[in-house]
Each structure stands twice: as C-alpha cells, then as structure tokens.
Amino acid sequence: MNIVSIADSLAERGYLIVPQFLSSAEALNLYQYAQTLHDSQWQLAAVGRGGQQTINTNVRGDRIHWLSSQHDLEHAYLSKMSDLREGLNRELFMGLFDYEAHLAHYQPxxxxxxxxxxxxxxxxxxxxxxxxxxxxxxxxxxxELVIYAERGEVLEEILPTLGTMVIFLSDRFVHEVKVGRRDRYSVSGWFRLNASISGVIDPPR
Ligand SMILES: O=C(O)CCC(=O)C(=O)O
Ligand SMILES: [Fe+2]
Structure with missing residues (x-):
C-alpha cells in the first residue's frame, strides 16, 4: 500500500488496516528474531504514565522488548517506519517528530x-x-485486537496475522487485546510530537 492511500484513510477515518504491510519473508524474520531473545531481554509491560507507571498484569500481561538502532533487524524496521513518518508529514503536515516501538509477546x-x-x-x-x-x-x-468507535460499538476485530499492520490515532480509539490461546507476537509503536514543542512529556522508558 502506498503512502498516499495510507494518508487518505487516516485523514478520512482516523485508522486503517494494511494486510501485507511487510512481506511474509520480512515479517517472518522479525518473528523468528523475537523467539531468539532471551528472558532477560524481555520486560513486563507497565501501565500508566511518567512516575505513575506500574506493573499490573490484571490490565496487561504482555512482555516487551524496546527496539533500538543497535541491532540490524530492529534498525531496519525503525528505518522503514521513519520513512513512513516522513511520508505522513509530507502528505498530512502531521509534524511527527520521532517513533518508538517495542516487540510484544503475549503468552497463552x-x-x-x-x-x-x-x-x-x-x-x-x-x-x-x-x-x-x-x-x-x-x-x-x-x-484479536478489538477497536471501538466513540459510542462503544465494535469497529473492527483484527486477527494478529503475519505481516498485517494497524495504524490509528492514539487518543481517539479505545482498543483491547482479547485473550489468546497461542503465543502472540507483535510490534507496537508510536509516532510522537516533539515533547519540548508540545509541552507534554510521555514516560521515559
Ligand atoms: O497488540 C495489539 O493488538 C495492541 C497492543 C496495544 O494496544 C498496545 O501495545 O498499546
Ligand atoms: Fe494500545
């Protein structure tokens, strides 16, 4: 899918689903890489912001691994998303400043x-x-990832299938991950504004 149609869907509806955002080969590489990470490279995911971050496995039970540019495969993904960021800024004047992302592993x-x-x-x-x-x-x-509309009705139920990408406005769509019966791997990420310009700061990780 090209940048213009991604930008169009975002402008129109605020979210979109791209079934083959990565080729199967590219997505499989990340999947296999995730399985090679040791226990010590995963951390329990936190909820809340800034000083209020806590671990609450009643809210979320995934383990995460933040991506960095040190590792080739992680770098390749971050760099692809940086291209997307530039494209969105060009098409929609979004002023997106950076991108952060982590692998997530939901056990059964x-x-x-x-x-x-x-x-x-x-x-x-x-x-x-x-x-x-x-x-x-x-x-x-x-x-499934369930995305809700403003009045609480179900908008989408998305299966976490190899290569599928979902993009949505972070402050607009309530969403949840339903209980899974298999190990479930994904990469969650966020395009952000420059905190010193927007005057708001998200948690340092
Ligand atoms: O894995 C998903 O489908 C969504 C994960 C999520 O909501 C998050 O990481 O904030
Ligand atoms: Fe989320």
Missing part, C-alpha cells in the same frame, strides 16, 4: 484490557502502529 492466556494509548493534550503519542508477526493465526486462536 494473556490480554490487554480496553484502553487509550494517549489522552488528549496530555501525551505526545499521536499515531499508534501495530504490526503482527504470527503465521497462520486462526479465529479460534483468539487474541
């Missing part, structure tokens, strides 16, 4: 309850991206 039984990724005017996270890495995911495996 794990979930992430309904939440927003950003609160209006109180966060520099603007756009959420989630890339899925799971070959042959079936509906019976659970683990």
């Amino acid at each position: 039984g794990a979930y992430y309850k309904k939440h927003l990724d950003a609160f209006k005017g109180r966060s520099n996270r603007i756009l959420t991206t989630v890339l899925y890495l799971n070959p042959e995911w079936q509906r019976s495996d659970g683990g």
